[in-house]
Amino acid sequence: MIRRTASRFGLIADVHANLQALETVLAHLDSESVTEIWCLGDVVGYGGDPSACIAIVRERCAGTVRGNHDAAAVQPELRATFNPHARAAIESQAELLEPAERAWLAALPPLIELDDVVLLHGSAVDPAEFPYVLTESDARRELETQSASWGFFGHTHVPAAWRRDPSGPVEGMVLPAPPAALALDPPGRYLVNPGAVGQPRNGDPRASCAIFERGSARLHRVALDYDIAAAQSAIRRAGMPAIEAQRLEVGR
Numbered sequence: 265m266i267r268r269t270a271s272r273f274g275l276i277a278d279v280h281a282n283l284q285a286l287e288t289v290l291a292h293l294d295s296e297s298v299t300e301i302w303c304l305g306d307v308v309g310y311g312g313d314p315s316a317c318i319a320i321v322r323e324r325c326a327g328t329v330r331g332n333h334d335a336a337a338v339q340p341e342l343r344a345t346f347n348p349h350a351r352a353a354i355e356s357q358a359e360l361l362e363p364a365e366r367a368w369l370a371a372l373p374p375l376i377e378l379d380d381v382v383l384l385h386g387s388a389v390d391p392a393e394f395p396y397v398l399t400e401s402d403a404r405r406e407l408e409t410q411s412a413s414w415g416f417f418g419h420t421h422v423p424a425a426w427r428r429d430p431s432g433p434v435e436g437m438v439l440p441a442p443p444a445a446l447a448l449d450p451p452g453r454y455l456v457n458p459g460a461v462g463q464p465r466n467g468d469p470r471a472s473c474a475i476f477e478r479g480s481a482r483l484h485r486v487a488l489d490y491d492i493a494a495a496q497s498a499i500r501r502a503g504m505p506a507i508e509a510q511r512l513e514v515g516r
C-alpha cells in the first residue's frame with residue numbers, strides 16, 4: 265500500500281552535517297506546527313557534525329532518501345567522482361561514523377514513492393549515477409517518466425522548480441521570494457528543489473527548506489539565518505577542508 269502524506273509536510277535537503285542549519289530549520293518547522301518532515305538526502309558530507317545530524321534526521325524525519333554523499337560514506341568506490349575537498353570530507357567523516365550510523369546510511373532507499381508524491385535526491389531516472397537537474401532538458405528527462413504530480417529533489421543545492429504541462433512541454437518556473445507561495449496545481453506535473461539546508465549554492469547563505477500544502481497545492485519556501493560562525497567552527501574542529509567553512513558565508 266502506498267503511504268499517504270500528511271495534508272501539510274516539510275521538506276529538507278542536503279543537510280551535509282551542518283547541525284546549526286538543521287536545528288534552525290527544524291525549529292522553524294516546529295514553530296509552523298509541521299509534524300511530518302521528509303529528507304531528500306545528503307545528510308552527511310562537507311560539514312562538522314555528521315553523527316549528530318544523522319541522529320536528528322533519524323528521529324525527526326518520516327523518511328530519508330539516499331544522497332550521493334550518504335552512499336559514498338559507506339561505499340568508498342563512489343568517492344572517485346568527487347572533487348578533492350568533497351572526497352577529503354567524506355573520507356574523514358566515514359572514519360568517525362558508528363556501525364549503526366553506517367548501517368542506517370547503507371539502508372536508505374533511492375526513492376520514496378508516496379501517493380502522488382515522489383521523493384528523490386538527484387534523479388529518479390538514474391538514481392545510482394546521481395545526474396544533476398539544472399536545466400530544462402535535465403528536468404524534461406525526469407518529468408517525462410514521473411507519474412506523480414509532485415517530485416521533490418535535492419543534490420544541486422539550488423532552489424528551483426519545473427512544470428510539465430499535460431500536453432508535454434516542460435518549462436522552468438519563477439520562484440517567488442519567501443514567504444510567497446509557489447502554485448503547483450495539477451494536472452501539471454512538477455519537479456521542485458526546496459534548496460539546501462546545510463550548504464546552499466544559490467548565492468544566499470541562509471538555510472533553506474519548504475512546506476507543502478497538498479490541498480491547495482502550494483509550496484512555501486523558507487530561507488533562514490542561522491549561526492554560520494558556529495557551523496564553520498565545527499568544520500574546522502572536525503578537520504574538514506577549510507573551503508567547506510568559507511563557502512558557507514557566501515552560499516556558493
Ligand code: ZN
Nearest residue numbers: 278306331419
Ligand atoms: Zn548535496
